[in-house]
Amino acid sequence: MQANENQKALGQQPQENIMGTMDINPLLIKLSVPMMISMLVQALYNVVDSIFVSHVSENALTAVSLAFSLQNVMIAVGVGTGVGVNALLSKCLGEKNQDLANRTAENGIFLSICSCLVFMVIGFTCMRPYFEAQTQDAAIIEQGVSYLAVCCIFSQGLFISTMMEKLLASTGRTQYSMISQLVGAVVNIVLDPIFIFGYCGEALSGTTGAAVATVIGQFCGAGVGLYLNQYKNHDIQVSMRGFRPELRAIKRIYAVGIPSIAMQCVGSIMTFLMNQILMAFSATAVAVFGVYFKLQSFVFMPIFGLNNGMVPIISYNYGARKPDRVKKTIKAAIFYAECIMLIGFAIFQLLPDKVLAIFAASETMLAIGVPALRIISFHFLLAGIDVILSSVFQALGNGLFSLYISVARQLVVLLPATWLLSKTGEVINVWWAFLIAELASLTLSTLFMIYTNKKVIAPMYGKTA
Known part of the structure; x- marks a missing residue:
């Protein structure tokens, strides 16, 4: 913001974001390749995670598989909200509406916090009925509950990391978005065998260990995303001090989300x-x-x-x-x-x-x-x-x-x-x-x-x- 004021004082026009000036082909490659790499890492993680869990027992693999539907809903809420923020924030920047862009980012963070609170409640109250509706096998139910409860109750990392990635992507900084995704995925993959196979104690082994590795990776990704948005994302200025939810902005976010x-x-x-x-x-x-x-x-x-x-x-x-x-x-x-x-x-x-x-x-x-x-x-x-x-x-x-x-x-x-x-x-x-x-x-x-x-x-x- 200070740089823009200095440019105006010198009679210059503020420098436009590369999304409005750079040739489309190299721009699309520049923004997409980092995201494509991080998405491939995410796909690899899904396969590797299943392989590790399958070595515990077939019941463990079945429990994690049954958990997928609700996990997919969590991811859908996080990513969908982020997509809405991404589209609206980028449009605001194109319109040179800095104030609305900042408020969009702040409301997006607020919605992420609300989402994780909802799934925390679900994690405490709905796990056993969820698995009992799908199977009568007590072993599968117990392992599934221990896995999915951890993922839901500690979903803060998932929602915050997803929102931070979308804020970085919306301003064209997909290389930083890739970094935050890679950190979360790599931490997850490294910790999976350590926790799943009981190297941190029996209480944190099996499906519980898989869940712990997952949420630790998500929190690491969230931390990196927060840091990068604070110190590297200069196109938006986010301050939650005195924040008030703005219904109009939330409606516009969810119109796409x-x-x-x-x-x-x-x-x-x-x-x-x-x-x-x-x-x-x-x-x-x-x-x-x-x-x-x-x-x-x-x-x-x-x-x-x-x-x-x-x-x-x-x-x-x-x-x-x-x-x-x-x-x-x-x-x-x-x-x-x-x-x-x-x-x-x-x-x-x-x-x-x-x-x-x-x-x-x-x-x-x-x-x-x-x-x-x-x-x-x-x-x-x-x-x-x-x-x-x-x-x-x-x-x-x-x-x-x-x-x-x-x-x-x-x-x-x-x-x-x-x-x-x-x-x-x-x-x-x-x-x-x-x-x-x-x-x-x-x-x-x-x-x-x-x-x-x-x-x-x-x-x-x-x-x-």
Whole structure:
């Protein structure tokens, strides 16, 4: 702020953020690559964590797996709120509205604190009923409760670290956002075997140890994120002294954030119901579906990282009324997303048995899994466009479009198509439902993009920054 005042005193214009001046292609790479790397580390952590826990017992692995749905809701709330803050804050900076940008950041931090308080209450009150609704195995219930209770009660690190990462990304400092994510993930991975295998005492071993390692990593990431925002993020000035929640800012944050939260929760519902359909064939079919989700994260996570770099660029230039930069960003992001998807498609087509072998796949699992991965991966060729356009709608303030696409794809099309194809009696036919759903999603995304271009992007040509 002082630098801006000095520039004005000298008759100079304040220097504009790189998101409004730097060439789009190098800018998108600069902002996205760090996020893509951190997302890949997160994907790796999910796999490594499962491997460590599986060495304790099959019950322990089952308990952690059953905890995933509620953990996914926690992540959805944290990330969704952060996405809303990211889009609104970047737009405010593009509009040169520094005061609203600062207040957006402050309200985002406030919402993160509120979120962790809600899940603390859930952690103290709802753990046992949650697991008893899914299984009657006492051993699984006990291990699940000990794991998920720790994650919920000490969720402060998760919510604060997520918000700090989004604040850094919203101002174009994705390299710092990557650092905070990497610190949390690496600490988590290093501590997992130490706690899980009882090196810190029996009380902190097994699933409890896995949870302790998780929350310690989250707190470390939060600490690094707070430090980087305080000393490296000069585009926003946050002070919670005398803070009062601002309803208007919160509404604008959740106008984008709630659809993002809902989209991730829809995924949990879809997974649960898909498992019910596949269980009619065999438990192995369910296992193949679960392994696919772990493997596909290595393909989709880089694109989510690309989205994290793309959203602040689009939001900033939307606020600055620079439609050409908005359109160039969308085209470049789609190109890179499709390149990533082509690599994933090639791996799933050429090496399905090799990737399944990572999970010690049996002959039965290979018989189901090899054709499954090859068939499902055809939807990768279309999914890159859909994922990018969904984030474009969020960046331009039309988060509901993204929600409609997600619900249509996963609930309205994918599940009914899966159920109908399952009636053929051949599990191999079920996997074609993914391509059918992606075709429907692409159609809807295209229609929404035509509308958005006409109503949001095109009118910017008639306005000056």
